[in-house]
Every structure is written in C-alpha cells, then in structure tokens.
Amino acid sequence: MTAPTTVHSSRGFVGRTEALTRLRRCAGEARGGRPQAVLIVGEPGIGKTALLQRYATELSDFTLLRAVCDETEADVPYGLISQIVASVAADAKAFPLFSTPLPTMAAPYQVGGQLLGLLGRLQDSGPVAIVVDDLQWADSESARTLGFALPRLWADQVFVILSTRPGTPGGYDPDSWLRLAPTLEPTSLLLGGLExxxxxxxxxxxxxxxxxxxxxxxxxxxxxxxxxxxxxxxxxxxxxxxxxxxxxxxxxPQVLSDAVQQQLARLPEASQRMAEALAVLDVRSPLVTVGVVSGVDDALGALEPLLSAGLAQWWPSEVNTPVQIHHDLQRAAIYERIAPKRQRELHRKAAELSNGDDVWRHLVTAAEGADERLATELEKRAGEEAARGEIQRASTHLLWASGVSATDAERERRVLTAAAFLQWGQAPARAEPLRSAVETCSPSPLRDCVVARYALSRGQFAEAERLLTAALKASEKSQPLEHVAVLAASGLCATHIWDGRGDELFKVSRRVLNSERRDALSELQARLAHGFAYLFTRGPREAAEQLSRVADLPRDPERATTAHAPSLLWRGAFWALAGELNVAVRELSVALGFARAHASPMLDCKANAYLASVQYLLGSWDDAAINAANGVTIAFFEERPWSYCQTHMAASLVASGRGEWQRAAAHIRQCRQWWEAMGPEQYVAWPALAAAVFAQAQEDHPGMLRALQPVLGLPERGWRMALRPWWLPLYAEALIGSGRLAEAEPVLQEIRELAREVACLGVISFGLCGWHAHQRGQLDAARDAYEAGLNLPVRGDDVLMHRAFLERSLGRLLIATDSPEEASLYLNHARSRYATVRARPFVERCEADLALCGLPSTSRTPDYFATLTHREQDVARLVGQGWTNQEVASELYVSSKTVEYHLSNIFAKLQLTSRRQLMRLAQQRSDMVG
Incomplete structure (x- = not known):
C-alpha cells in the first residue's frame, strides 16, 4: 500500500470550514502536549480524502506519518503500520521491528510498544501527526496495534487523524478503541454534503x-x-x-452508478475499454499494463477523457506513470456494466501481468466454474504461507480454492482447513465468520475438530471433548494416523489440561508424540500435555523434570532458544508450585523475554501472570504489580480471554495486600466474571485465591472460608491438588481464625507432609501449628512451634508473608504471656517485613499490637513513594534503578514523553530536581525496606 503523491486532477477543494476549524483547534492542543485524535466519518465519496489532503498542507511543523488503507490488502499483516513507519527512518537498534519488513508473526502489543517508542523519539524534533485514510480497510494487526498504542499517549505532542466509513466490515469499530484513550480527547467528525x-x-x-x-x-x-x-x-x-x-x-439519474455508466457511455470506445480494465485491475497500475489489459494501443489518448470526466487519477511524475479509478463507487459502477464473458477475459489478461496475490485473485475470478488445478495450486500456496506463519493469507487462499473446487467434498475440506488454520494459528476472531459455513459441511472427523474448537471458544468443554473423541476414533482407523487424528488428539490435550485428568493426558499426548503426521504446533501441545500429566499424577517437581526431558529443554534457561519458550514457561510454573520460587522467577523471566522479542501473546500473558504471582510470594511487590498490569493489558488488547481470569487474579494480589480495596475488588470481579463466562471448572481456583487473599488482608477469616469453598468442591485431583501450595495455607488460616480448630487439624497435617516436598512451606507450617496451639490454650506448645519455625534456615525461597505471619503470631503470644519487651521485638520484625512491601493493613495491625505492649514501634524512614500514584511509583522505581526514559517506556508500554510527564510530577511531589536525587532516594527506600 503506497500513498499517492501527485494526482493529475483539476478539481479543487471547497468548503469544510467548520471541519477545518476543529482540526486546527486540535492541532493547537497537540502542539501544547495534549495528544488529540480525530475520527472523520463519512459515506463513500463524501470528501474524506480531499479533506485529509487539504488539511495535511497545514501541518508543516509536524513530522507527518501518512498511510492509505486498501481493501485488496486488508489481509496483509501490518500493511498500515508499515506505511506509517516508512515515512521516517527508524533506528534499527532501538526499533528492530521497523528496520526490516515487519514480521507477520509479531504481536500487535509488541509492535505498538515500538511505535510508542518511535513516536517519543520523533517528538524530540517537534510534534507528530499520524494521518490514515480509509481506516475501514486496515488490516486487523495494524488496527489492534493502533488500539494498543494510542490510549497510552499521555503528554505527547501527537495528533492522530483517521478517516473511515460508517458501519465498518467485520464488526471493527475504530471509535470503540479511541474511547479507551481518555488523554486523547477523541473527536468524531461526521462529514455531510457540501453547502x-x-x-x-x-x-x-x-x-x-x-x-x-x-x-x-x-x-x-x-x-x-x-x-x-x-x-x-x-x-x-x-x-x-x-x-x-x-x-x-x-x-x-437517481442513482450514482447509473450516472457513472451514462457518463462512461458518452466517452470514446477506447476510453470505455480503458475504464473497464482499470475496474478489473482495481489497484494502481502502470499505464502500459492498463493499455495491454484493455487492448488499447494509444493508452495515453484513451486516458485523457477519463481524467477530464473525473473517473481516473494519474501519477505522471512517478515511475511507470500509474493510473487508477478515482473512487470505489465509480469502480463498482463501471465493473457492473462489464459483461461476464468480458470480465473473465480481462481478469485472465490481468493475471498474466500481475504479481503476488493479485495473480490468484484474477485467476479465481476468471475461472468459468470448477478448476481443480487452480484450487490445488492455491492450496499448496496456502500450506507454504501457513508454514511461514502467514495464517490469515493462507486461510484466504484456501477459501478462494474452495470456490473453484471440483467437488463438494473438496470444497468443504478446504473451508474446514481454512477455519482450522485460523483456530490453531491463534486467530479465533477471524475464524468466527466461517462458523456457519463450517456447520453446514457434511459430517467428518475434520469438521468435528473444527466445530470442537468453536465449542471450546464458548466454554462448552463437554461438547468439545465429545466431538474430539469422535473425531479421533473415526480417524485413527488408518495407519499411520491421519493428520486430523493428530488435531483431534492435540485438542483433547487442551481439554484434559483444563479439567486436570492426568491419566487421559498420558494417553492422548503419547498418541501425538508417536505419530509421524504430527505438526509443530500439535507436537508442542503434546509435550506440554505430557508435563501436565506428571503434574496431576506425580507432582510439580517430577513434572518439571519430565518436561525438561520430553521437550529437550536445557537445565540453564539462558541456553534455551525461542522454540523452547512455551516449555520454559510451564517448567517455570511447575517449579513455582514445587516451591523453587527463585528458579521459577528466572525461568519465567527468560520466557517473558522470548515472548516480548518474538511476540507470543499467550506466552506473554501467562508468563506475566505466573511471574507476578511468584514475585508476590517472594515480596517483590512492585515488580509483581508491573508484570500483572502488563499481563492484563496484553490479554485484553490481544483478545486472549483464556488469560483474563488468571491475569486479573495476579493483579488483585498486591492491591489486596496494600489495602487498595476498590482496585482489588475490581480485579476480583473481573476474574470471577471471566471464569463464569469462559470456564473451565478447574479454573475456579483463580477467583477463589484472589478473593481469599482479599479477605485475608481484611482479617476476615469467615470470608476466606467462603472464598475457598469452590476449590474444596473440586475433585481431589488435577488443579486442586497441583495448586495446594498456594491455597492450603490460606484454608488452614481461615479455619483457625474462624475457631474451627478440629477441622484444621487434618489440614495442618497435610501442610506438614507437603512441606517435605515444598520447602518454602516450612515456615508457615510451624506458624499455623503454633497459632492452632495458641487458640487451644496450649501456650508452651505454641511457643515451641513458633521458635522451631524461626530456627529454620533463611532460604532465598522464603515467602515474605509467611515469616511475617509467624513473627507477629509469636509477638501476640508473648503479649498474652506478659512479655511486652520481647513481644515488641518480634512485632517490630513483622511490621518491618510488611512495610517493605507497603502492606498497609498488616502494618496497621502490627502497630495496634505494639500499642498493647506500651512500647512504640521502632523508628523508621517514611516511605515518600506512598504519595505517588501507581504509575508514578512504577516510573520512580525504575528510574531509581538507573533506567533510561526509553527503557522505562518500553517496560511499561507507554511513550517516553509520558515517562517525562510522570517524572515531572514525581520531582514536584518529592521536591527533587534531578534523576540522581531520585536514585539516591530510591536506594534509601530500598535500604529501609530491606
């Protein structure tokens, strides 16, 4: 897609005084560092393009990034973004995605992050304007990239002007994501007729x-x-x-198309033939090419009447002097008048002179019915594109192939394969329009696999399993297994991971791994399923070891490759459940790095969620807050509903611990709603854990019990057992705090046994046993348990909240035994640990306990960062570690100008004048809380 430069036309621009006034006002706001966005909406031919071209001449002080979307290239990933960044020279080191043609497998949030960085860099030279025409034809990757980047402009000198038609294809509504950008103050400008x-x-x-x-x-x-x-x-x-x-x-005439046809009929025959060729080509084409396709010898002479009539545009100063029908409406009117036989003839000629996708488009249109040879060629091309990750283009070519297939069976197979490409290629939204065509196909194992994926997308797990089981049974009769059997088995791997059935996972994963027809995606699914089978049957430690073997995963995560990234993510998660928290952080961090570098939204969401959860346990709450927020952001903008539940759970943990009740409650509400909408049943653990931690922070033990009831209702296998290190201590605390001491005894015994495998549970095991004895009046036994826990060697994998709980519990016991000075020692230790993570409710409870001792808490340096907003705290912490503005912007998915804006507020609130002072303050804070 190349934006036109010089247009051979005598038509001038008139009117639009009000629209120009509004655009000028918005440009002034953008110059002042208040980013603006204007969405120009109007019917085809109403003058949107003319307005954009006219107003762009007034933006001489802006760096202008321009793009024109094209219906014929709506399937080309990042075509729009490629045009935008082609307007400037991007630093290959700082913006590697923009130094070469954008990789089709890049994720929109990743491209959006680099676009934010580029916009920040360009503003060093002044304000920036992004002008996009015909947004309704934007490829989905580019549209989502803009939807990710624009809401993250905060104090930027950026002016975004977009034009689109009312009622856009595929349900895409540009205005919807502009409304997500409160700092942009988006304006809709509805163009009507001229005065x-x-x-x-x-x-x-x-x-x-x-x-x-x-x-x-x-x-x-x-x-x-x-x-x-x-x-x-x-x-x-x-x-x-x-x-x-x-x-x-x-x-x-009453209808414009009739007017265009009458207008054309008055032109010379050669001009009419030229217009027909232009309508068939439907892209800017060299004048010579148009002449050959139309069969006109004097192409330039035939073009002149078309230009005078306003039916064509010409770029005589460009190489090959391209020409094109002026407007889509005119092109449609001209195309309608071409007789079918003449249409096919022109398309055949156009195919001989075109390249790329245009060749196949013309060949398919020129086909006079079924053409199995052409269908086979298209299917072969689609397979090559799918192997390169060009899933959407591959599905388009398969659908074209289905249209010229010789039999109904071949047509249906190609439609089903196109849908499968989109589903297995993580593009479920693009597969949705094919649902009705899929459901009308004749029964077959492949149809069952595809319909099962649709069922999974709606949370209908039982129906999905029924279909996949039937597909596997029907297709495995032939040896070696057909590819559809591999698809069915890998689909069953997913359903059994969700419902936690380890024995079934062993069976279906081995079927895939033993098949010669497995593809890379199915093989990866089966390897992960094999690891989960060990998790559900033999525990997380053996699962991590087995996954290392089956995925050929190096022990050192730094030696892993991109291909290892999904396995590395889940091995890190398994190590977290095994209590090897620092190992988990290292592996999850490396996996997250791969996700960011090579754009895997699913991997990114999961890595952020698990990493944030582990960082919460270790006491790295600032890091946890950033990673959880990134996980929520990416899951939302990449439309990964399966990740919404877990990412919102992770985001709620720190908010609950710090007493940010509204923020925490909002995440818990989202977590529960998405679990109810998506399932599966086993994932009820995420909203249950989130709600239990919320109640714990409020010291509401009956509330903790209520929150955990859904987990207790799960079968005693699968996820309930795998997640015991996370929910079992909360359950014991809830029982003891609610006075249900007899019920707590077997739970405490289970924790003691589990602590032999999960060493980081040792401290909380003694802490809970001591509290249980204290509640029963067995004070000596309680003190023995507490001291045994304190005497455990300090490990890097210790859970901060566990040791603080034990210290506070011992302090409260010493108050009860009239030892206030000794009590204050342990209470101050607990208070200090809670203060390190700014766990306000827990700090306040320690201070109330210290007041009972009649002794003040130890003196402490105030946490000045507490006066900052959440985003300012994130910026202050990273800048305090020596990060540059660009590095901070990349980490937080904002622009460097936004970082500058937050820094100015931070300096004002903390009365600082330099980054060096902020770094010293951050170090003091780190020493204080450490």
Missing part, C-alpha cells in the same frame, strides 16, 4: 457558469454529495447551462 455555496464554487472551478436556479437544483438533487456533484457538473454541457424554466431536467 450550496460550495456547489457554486465547484461549478466555477470546473469552468461552468450556472445560474442560481440550477445551482439550487444540483444541490437539492445530490444532497451536496461531492462525488454526485462532480458527476453532474462533468455532464452538463453549454447547451444546458442556462435553463429557461422549471421544465428543464438535469442529466443525472
């Missing part, structure tokens, strides 16, 4: 002098629609320019 005075000016500029009566009639008849008006003016001859009475009729 009467504008019609008069157009007539004058076209060399026609018309009396006021005729001007009124033209304006009334066309509604001021610019394309209609120009069509009328082009057809008015001197003989009709001076009507003498109301009986005089205008040479304009």
């Amino acid at each position: 009467r005075s504008d019609v008069a000016q157009l007539a004058q500029e076209s060399g026609k002098t018309l009396n006021p009566i005729l001007i009124d009639r033209i304006h009334q008849h066309t509604g001021g629609h610019p394309l209609y008006v120009r069509t009328v003016l082009a057809d008015i001859s001197p003989a009709t320019s001076y009507p003498v009475g109301p009986a005089n009729t205008l040479p304009v």
Whole structure:
C-alpha cells in the first residue's frame, strides 16, 4: 500500500470550514502536549480524502506519518503500520521491528510498544501527526496495534487523524478503541454534503457558469454529495447551462452508478475499454499494463477523457506513470456494466501481468466454474504461507480454492482447513465468520475438530471433548494416523489440561508424540500435555523434570532458544508450585523475554501472570504489580480471554495486600466474571485465591472460608491438588481464625507432609501449628512451634508473608504471656517485613499490637513513594534503578514523553530536581525496606 503523491486532477477543494476549524483547534492542543485524535466519518465519496489532503498542507511543523488503507490488502499483516513507519527512518537498534519488513508473526502489543517508542523519539524534533485514510480497510494487526498504542499517549505532542466509513466490515469499530484513550480527547467528525455555496464554487472551478436556479437544483438533487456533484457538473454541457424554466431536467439519474455508466457511455470506445480494465485491475497500475489489459494501443489518448470526466487519477511524475479509478463507487459502477464473458477475459489478461496475490485473485475470478488445478495450486500456496506463519493469507487462499473446487467434498475440506488454520494459528476472531459455513459441511472427523474448537471458544468443554473423541476414533482407523487424528488428539490435550485428568493426558499426548503426521504446533501441545500429566499424577517437581526431558529443554534457561519458550514457561510454573520460587522467577523471566522479542501473546500473558504471582510470594511487590498490569493489558488488547481470569487474579494480589480495596475488588470481579463466562471448572481456583487473599488482608477469616469453598468442591485431583501450595495455607488460616480448630487439624497435617516436598512451606507450617496451639490454650506448645519455625534456615525461597505471619503470631503470644519487651521485638520484625512491601493493613495491625505492649514501634524512614500514584511509583522505581526514559517506556508500554510527564510530577511531589536525587532516594527506600 503506497500513498499517492501527485494526482493529475483539476478539481479543487471547497468548503469544510467548520471541519477545518476543529482540526486546527486540535492541532493547537497537540502542539501544547495534549495528544488529540480525530475520527472523520463519512459515506463513500463524501470528501474524506480531499479533506485529509487539504488539511495535511497545514501541518508543516509536524513530522507527518501518512498511510492509505486498501481493501485488496486488508489481509496483509501490518500493511498500515508499515506505511506509517516508512515515512521516517527508524533506528534499527532501538526499533528492530521497523528496520526490516515487519514480521507477520509479531504481536500487535509488541509492535505498538515500538511505535510508542518511535513516536517519543520523533517528538524530540517537534510534534507528530499520524494521518490514515480509509481506516475501514486496515488490516486487523495494524488496527489492534493502533488500539494498543494510542490510549497510552499521555503528554505527547501527537495528533492522530483517521478517516473511515460508517458501519465498518467485520464488526471493527475504530471509535470503540479511541474511547479507551481518555488523554486523547477523541473527536468524531461526521462529514455531510457540501453547502450550496460550495456547489457554486465547484461549478466555477470546473469552468461552468450556472445560474442560481440550477445551482439550487444540483444541490437539492445530490444532497451536496461531492462525488454526485462532480458527476453532474462533468455532464452538463453549454447547451444546458442556462435553463429557461422549471421544465428543464438535469442529466443525472437517481442513482450514482447509473450516472457513472451514462457518463462512461458518452466517452470514446477506447476510453470505455480503458475504464473497464482499470475496474478489473482495481489497484494502481502502470499505464502500459492498463493499455495491454484493455487492448488499447494509444493508452495515453484513451486516458485523457477519463481524467477530464473525473473517473481516473494519474501519477505522471512517478515511475511507470500509474493510473487508477478515482473512487470505489465509480469502480463498482463501471465493473457492473462489464459483461461476464468480458470480465473473465480481462481478469485472465490481468493475471498474466500481475504479481503476488493479485495473480490468484484474477485467476479465481476468471475461472468459468470448477478448476481443480487452480484450487490445488492455491492450496499448496496456502500450506507454504501457513508454514511461514502467514495464517490469515493462507486461510484466504484456501477459501478462494474452495470456490473453484471440483467437488463438494473438496470444497468443504478446504473451508474446514481454512477455519482450522485460523483456530490453531491463534486467530479465533477471524475464524468466527466461517462458523456457519463450517456447520453446514457434511459430517467428518475434520469438521468435528473444527466445530470442537468453536465449542471450546464458548466454554462448552463437554461438547468439545465429545466431538474430539469422535473425531479421533473415526480417524485413527488408518495407519499411520491421519493428520486430523493428530488435531483431534492435540485438542483433547487442551481439554484434559483444563479439567486436570492426568491419566487421559498420558494417553492422548503419547498418541501425538508417536505419530509421524504430527505438526509443530500439535507436537508442542503434546509435550506440554505430557508435563501436565506428571503434574496431576506425580507432582510439580517430577513434572518439571519430565518436561525438561520430553521437550529437550536445557537445565540453564539462558541456553534455551525461542522454540523452547512455551516449555520454559510451564517448567517455570511447575517449579513455582514445587516451591523453587527463585528458579521459577528466572525461568519465567527468560520466557517473558522470548515472548516480548518474538511476540507470543499467550506466552506473554501467562508468563506475566505466573511471574507476578511468584514475585508476590517472594515480596517483590512492585515488580509483581508491573508484570500483572502488563499481563492484563496484553490479554485484553490481544483478545486472549483464556488469560483474563488468571491475569486479573495476579493483579488483585498486591492491591489486596496494600489495602487498595476498590482496585482489588475490581480485579476480583473481573476474574470471577471471566471464569463464569469462559470456564473451565478447574479454573475456579483463580477467583477463589484472589478473593481469599482479599479477605485475608481484611482479617476476615469467615470470608476466606467462603472464598475457598469452590476449590474444596473440586475433585481431589488435577488443579486442586497441583495448586495446594498456594491455597492450603490460606484454608488452614481461615479455619483457625474462624475457631474451627478440629477441622484444621487434618489440614495442618497435610501442610506438614507437603512441606517435605515444598520447602518454602516450612515456615508457615510451624506458624499455623503454633497459632492452632495458641487458640487451644496450649501456650508452651505454641511457643515451641513458633521458635522451631524461626530456627529454620533463611532460604532465598522464603515467602515474605509467611515469616511475617509467624513473627507477629509469636509477638501476640508473648503479649498474652506478659512479655511486652520481647513481644515488641518480634512485632517490630513483622511490621518491618510488611512495610517493605507497603502492606498497609498488616502494618496497621502490627502497630495496634505494639500499642498493647506500651512500647512504640521502632523508628523508621517514611516511605515518600506512598504519595505517588501507581504509575508514578512504577516510573520512580525504575528510574531509581538507573533506567533510561526509553527503557522505562518500553517496560511499561507507554511513550517516553509520558515517562517525562510522570517524572515531572514525581520531582514536584518529592521536591527533587534531578534523576540522581531520585536514585539516591530510591536506594534509601530500598535500604529501609530491606
């Protein structure tokens, strides 16, 4: 897609005074560091492009990034973004995605992050304007990239101007993501018809002098629609320019397409043939090519009447002097008048002179019915594209192949394969429009696999399993297994991971791994399933070891490759459940690095969620908050509903611990709603854990019990057992705090046994046993348990909240035994640990306990960062570690100008004047809380 530069046209720009005034006001706001976005909405031909071209001439002080979307390239990933970044020279080191053609497998949030960085860099030279025409034809990756980046502009000198039609294809609504950008103050500008005075000016500029009566009639008849008006003016001859009475009729039909056809009929035959060729080519094409396709010897001579009639555009200063029909409406009207036989003839000629996708488009259109040879070629091309990760283009070519297939069976197979490509290629939204076509296909194992994936997307797990089981049974009769059997088995791997059935996982994963027909994605699914089978049957430690073997995963995560990234993510998660928390952080961090570098949204969401959860346990709450927020952001913008539940759970943990009740409750509400919407049943553990931690922070032990009931209702296998290190201590605390001491005894015994395998549970095991004894009045036994826990060697994998719980519990016991000085020692230790992570509710409870001792808490340096907003705290912490603005912006998915904005607020609130002072303050804070 290349934006036109020089257009051979005599038509001028008129009117639009109000629209230009609003655009100028927005540009002034953007110059002042208040980013703006204007969405120009109008019917085809109403003048959106003319307005953009006219206004762009006023942006001489802006760095102008321009793009024009094209319907024929809506399937080309990042076509729009490629145009935008091609306007400037991007630093290959800082923005590696923009130094070469954008990789089709890049994720929109990743590209959006680099676009934010580029916009920040460009603003060093002044304000920036992004102008995009015909947004309704934007490829989905580019649209989502803009949807990710634009809401993250905060204090940027950026002006975004977009044009689109009302009612966009595929349900895509540009205005919806503009509304997500409160800092952009988005404006919708609805273009209507021209004013009467504008019609008069157009007539004058076209060399026609018309009396006021005729001007009124033209304006009334066309509604001021610019394309209609120009069509009328082009057809008015001197003989009709001076009507003498109301009986005089205008040479304009009721419908524009009729007007265009009549207009064309008045042109020389060579010009008509030229117009037909242009309508068939449907892209900017060299004039010579148009001449050959049309069969016109004097192409330039035939072009002149088309230019004069306003039916064509010409770029004579460019190489090959390309030409194109002026507007889509005109092109459609011309194409409609071409006889079917002539259409096919022109498409065949066009195919001989075209390249890329255009060749196949013309060949398919030119086909006179079934053409199995062509269908086979398209299917072969689709397979090659799918192997390169070009899933959407591959599915398009398969659908074209289905249209020229020789039999219904071949047509259905290709439709089903196209849907499968999109589903297995993580593009479920693009597969949705094919659902009705899929459901009308004849019964087959492949149809069952595809329909099962649709069922999974709706959370219908039982139906999905039934279909996949039937598909596997029907297709495994042949040896070796057909590829559809591999798809069915890998689909069953997913369903059994969700429902936690380890024995079934062993069976289906081995079927895939033993098949010679497995593809890379199915093999990866089976390897992971094999690891989960060990998790559900033999525990997380053996699962981590087995996954290392089956995935050929190096022990050292730094030696892993991109291909290892998904396995590395899950091995890190298994190590977390085994209590090897620092190992888990290292492996999850490396996996997250791969996800960011090579754009895997699923991997990114999961890595962020698990990493944030482990960092919460270790006491790295600031890091946990950033990673959890990134996980929520990426899951939302990449439309990964399976990740919403877990990412919101992770985001709730720190908010609950710090007493940010509204923020935590909002995440828990989202977590629960998405679990109810998506399932599966086993994932109820995520909202249950989130709600239990929330109640724990409020010291609401009955509330903790209520929150955990759904987990207790799960079968005693699968996820309930795998997640015991996370929920079992909460359950014991809830029982003891609610006075249900007898019920707590077997739970405490289970924790003691589990602590032999999960060493980081040792401290909390003694802490809970001591509290249980204290509640039963067994004070000596309680003290023995507490001291045994304190005497455990300090490990890097210790859970901060566990040791603080034990210290506070011992302090409270010493208060009860009238040892206030000794009690204050342990209470101050606990208070200090809670203060390190700014766990306000827990700190306040320690201070209330210290007041009972009659002794003050130990002196402490105030946490000045507490006066900052959440985002300011993130920026302050990273800058305090020596990060540059660009590095901070990349980490937080904002622009460098936004970082500058937050830094100015931080300096003002903390009364600082330099980054060095902020770094010293951050170090003091780190020493204080450490």
